[in-house]
Amino acid sequence: MSSRCDSRSWIGTIVAIVFVGPLFAQTVFADDKADADLRQQARELFPPLPKDASTNERPITPERVRLGRMLFFDSRISVDGSTSCSRCHLPSFYGTDALTQSIAVGNKRAPRNAPTVFYTALQVSQHWDGRFVDVEDQARKALTGPGFGNADEQSVEKRLEAIGGYPAAFREAFPGDQKPVSAQNLALAIGAFERTLIVPSRFDEYLAGKTDALSSDERAGLRLFIEKDCVQCHKGAGVGGTGYRKFGVFSDYRAATGTKNPDKGRFEVTKKSADVDKFKIPGLRDVAVTPPYFHDGSVNRLNDAVKVMGKVQLDVDLADVEVNAIVAFLNSLTGPIPADYERVPRLPAGGFVPSTPAH
Ligand code: HEC
Ligand code: HEC
Structure with a gap:
């Protein structure tokens, strides 16, 4: 009896191996193949994320990134000391402000929603309408735009000159430059920082x-x-x-x-x-x-x-x-907040008296 049972189960096993096995393997392989095809398609559409968004014209140095990070979080680049880049691109909201439309100097409402600054340096241009060619262009023109309200670039340069710590940080970031503290270099530094925000x-x-x-x-x-x-x-x-x-x-x-x-x-x-x-x-x-x-x-x-x-x-x-x-x-496209963004940097002290009271 037991031997008959054994031989039956043997037959069962053989049947399973010979007939059912391949069917099972086929569905597993079919799933594997579907997954592999999907990934292949995805790879063609989404090339690998670069480590950072530096280019030959826009190199990244640790000194520039360090300076750019400070400037990004410093409200003294605005006319009345009320507004930093991070006012509208907050770490806790993944580089946005979570508002329908941002609020700028003088509590004026911006016409559009603030996108994140993470991964943005990879894009073809900056702003919803592409009015700025790259992150450096955006950072420089923002100074005299409605967000910061400065009348001209010189007033920002003079203000930064007077803040202990900034002239040295600009010199380190732009060695050999005749005029290290400039709106142009501010833009290059902030741009370098933004080009690292890729995780x-x-x-x-x-x-x-x-x-x-x-x-x-x-x-x-x-x-x-x-x-x-x-x-x-x-x-x-x-x-x-x-x-x-x-x-x-x-x-x-x-x-x-x-x-x-x-x-x-x-x-x-x-x-x-x-x-x-x-x-x-x-x-x-x-x-x-x-x-x-x-x-x-x-x-x-x-x-x-x-x-x-x-x-x-x-x-x-x-x-x-x-x-x-x-x-x-x-x-699944949510990455971690870049470590250098999550924490607000220590800023150089002093040097600024608001020209108009903050609101
Ligand atoms: C023909 C081009 C096109 C196609 C196709 C398209 N999108 Fe868009 N998508 C856009 C544009 C342009 C915007 C920006 C619209 C605006 O706010 O002015 C946008 C915006 C978005 C936004 C809002 C992003 C933000 O940060 O506010 C999401 C989400 C989105 N698309 C997802 C999708 C999904 C999902 C599909 C497929 C079902 C899709 N899109 C198809 C062009 C497209
Ligand atoms: C008052 C709020 C506010 C401040 C301050 C501000 N931004 Fe923005 N930012 C915005 C808004 C709103 C937009 C979208 C504007 C548009 O597309 O018209 C934007 C867009 C951008 C973009 C383009 C993103 C994209 O996807 O196209 C970058 C980059 C950027 N800001 C960086 C900065 C930097 C650097 C500073 C500081 C120099 C700064 N922002 C200060 C509100 C602000």
Whole structure:
């Protein structure tokens, strides 16, 4: 009896090995293959994140980064001492201020929503309408813009000259320069600091080969992000930031977002009719932790922003399950806050008396 049983179980085992085994192996391999294909597609769309965004023209030195970091957190670069870059690009909000529209010197409201400064140096240009060619251009022109309210660059240079510690830090960062404390060098230093604000996320581990760095939901979201063609626009190492597109390819964005702040985007810079309503395609790294959304901060929830994108950019009504999966994927793009950003640096003391009282 026991021998009959044994022979039956042997037969069973043989059947399992010969017939069922390959079927099982096929489904496992099919899953593996689907995963490998997905990663391959993703790798083609999203090249590896560089360690930093330095270039030959924009080198990074530790001295420049150190100086740029101080200047970024120093409100004495504003006309009344009320406003630093970090007033609107706060560490605790991942380099944004979490406001619909930022508040500047004199408590004036900025016309647009503040994007994060993380990964931004990877983008084709700066600001929603691309009015600045790079982070250095942005930092320099910001000084005399409405955010900081300085009448001219010289007044900022004079103020920094008078703050103990800054002249030496500028000299170290720009050795041999005839006039180290200058608006130009301030911009180069802040730019160098911003070019370091690039930290890999779980998505980068996934791209590098670690499949389970993303959950199966997140991978399903990535697949949808590719299949629904979000990647027509949001691609590149920054998951966007590579060019400009109309916001509202299929229908007016104003109706979809209910914005109260009409804005023609890149048209404001070029005055070309072809640029009406074009905006820079934002990079989506850290998007899950940087609400509210769009150039005007008109949408609070990421799920709603994804729905709007489906409707006005792709003419598809995404189902809630699809939106949830895409949002799960977008969450995997959240990296850690850069260590040098999380902590406010010690600033040189003294030298500044506000010219008008802060509000
Ligand atoms: C009053 C708030 C405020 C201050 C102060 C401020 N920013 Fe911004 N920042 C914004 C807003 C709002 C935008 C978007 C403006 C637009 O696109 O029209 C922005 C955009 C940017 C961008 C472009 C990001 C992108 O994705 O295009 C960079 C880079 C930047 N700021 C860096 C800085 C630096 C450096 C400083 C200090 C020199 C600074 N900001 C000071 C509010 C501020
Ligand atoms: C045709 C190009 C295009 C396509 C396709 C597209 N987007 Fe966008 N996306 C944009 C542009 C341009 C903006 C900026 C709109 C604005 O605020 O002015 C944007 C903004 C966003 C934002 C808000 C980012 C922020 O920081 O405020 C999210 C989220 C987003 N897109 C996700 C998606 C998803 C998900 C898909 C696919 C369902 C998608 N996009 C498809 C071009 C596109």
